[in-house]
Amino acid sequence: MKDSTHNTSLPHKIAIAGAGLLGRLLAWQLNKAGLEVSLFEAGSFTPTEPQSKRAAAFTAAGMVAPLSEAVVSDEGVYRMGQFALAHWPHWAARLSADSNTSDPLFFSNGSLVVAHPQDASELEQFVRELHFVIPECRRYEAVNQLQIQTLEPDLSPSFQQGLFLEEEGHLHNREFLRLLGDEIIQSTIHLREHTAVDVAAGKIIANGTAETFDLVIDCRGLGAKTPARQLRGVRGETLHVETSEIRLQRPVRLMHPRYQLYVVPKPGNRFIIGATQIESEDRSPVTLQSSLELSSALYTLSPAFAEARIIEMDTNLRPAFMDNLPRVDIEDGLISANGLFRHGYLLAPAVVENVLAHVFNKPEPIFSALLNRH
């Protein structure tokens, strides 16, 4: 992207409200493009405590799973997810290089969907739904017990059939956010944490005082909720466990008639197990029922998880519109990007590239038809 600071028709001084997933990514990209960026965050920029009011991005499992998510969304989400699979490796490589770290952040090892023999119909339904959303879909492979064991030797041998979704990926997302946070702190971005703001065209309002900018980008997630916007929070709960007894190369989803679970490998022999999806804006700690469902389903994936130590339980709210689809709203002096629901990492590359194209006044911003469907 060319340096735009000398082009007077483009905005020069930009404010971003919200330093979660979208806010951080946009601040990073716009700062690299030479613009003057101020980033406002209501909470701490480096939140550590679960249950503190922090970005959903920190609770997310970091899966980039267009096929698995197509089943619960639509073909547009799938297409933006395909874009994400091509985009994340570049962002991850760039951040690693800039931060001088050799630890990989993005993994293209695919994902595995399994069901216990008595729940085989759940797998069949998954395939039917996949073909309903993407009629031409051939991007998965049915796998048998031997193939499952070859892919993931530590899974219980009781799984006799599954699906290997070879193209899917996952991120070490907390590490990504942490490194991106360090990069932002060391950059020329004006960072204002513990500053809850309101937004208007060309204005950021903090503590009753308005500050003027050429352009404001609203990335406050659920913090942008107003009665008129019909934004809602959808509760999700996760368990984090640690064990050296098990190794997984990729996310594994368990299809089950009552609850569906995924387990995503993380650095340091850790795993995130998630996630409940409850129509509630309650941010209180994980319920006993949810923890029982998540942990007993995990145990059936492999009895070796029985000795895993529970090191964290987390709850957060996914920002969603009524149609559960993402949106980029454009008006003079204000861009709002929101509604990433359960697909934040899956959709962020499409949303960020779309917003950047609007900022730089490109003729046909990518994915505009999909991000402006209301």
Ligand SMILES: Cc1cc2nc3c(=O)[nH]c(=O)nc-3n(C[C@H](O)[C@H](O)[C@H](O)COP(=O)(O)OP(=O)(O)OC[C@H]3O[C@@H](n4cnc5c(N)ncnc54)[C@H](O)[C@@H]3O)c2cc1C
């Ligand atoms: C349990 C769970 C699991 C998930 N797993 C996945 C997954 O595997 N893959 C995937 O793609 N997605 C996943 N997601 C979804 C993903 O986390 C979200 O879609 C994504 O984080 C939304 O990004 P955002 O930037 O819009 O909002 P957020 O990441 O929530 O960031 C919003 C930021 O704005 C700040 N803010 C709010 N109000 C104000 C204000 N008034 N002033 C200033 N700042 C403000 C907040 O403090 C926050 O930092 C998951 C979500 C949950 C809850």
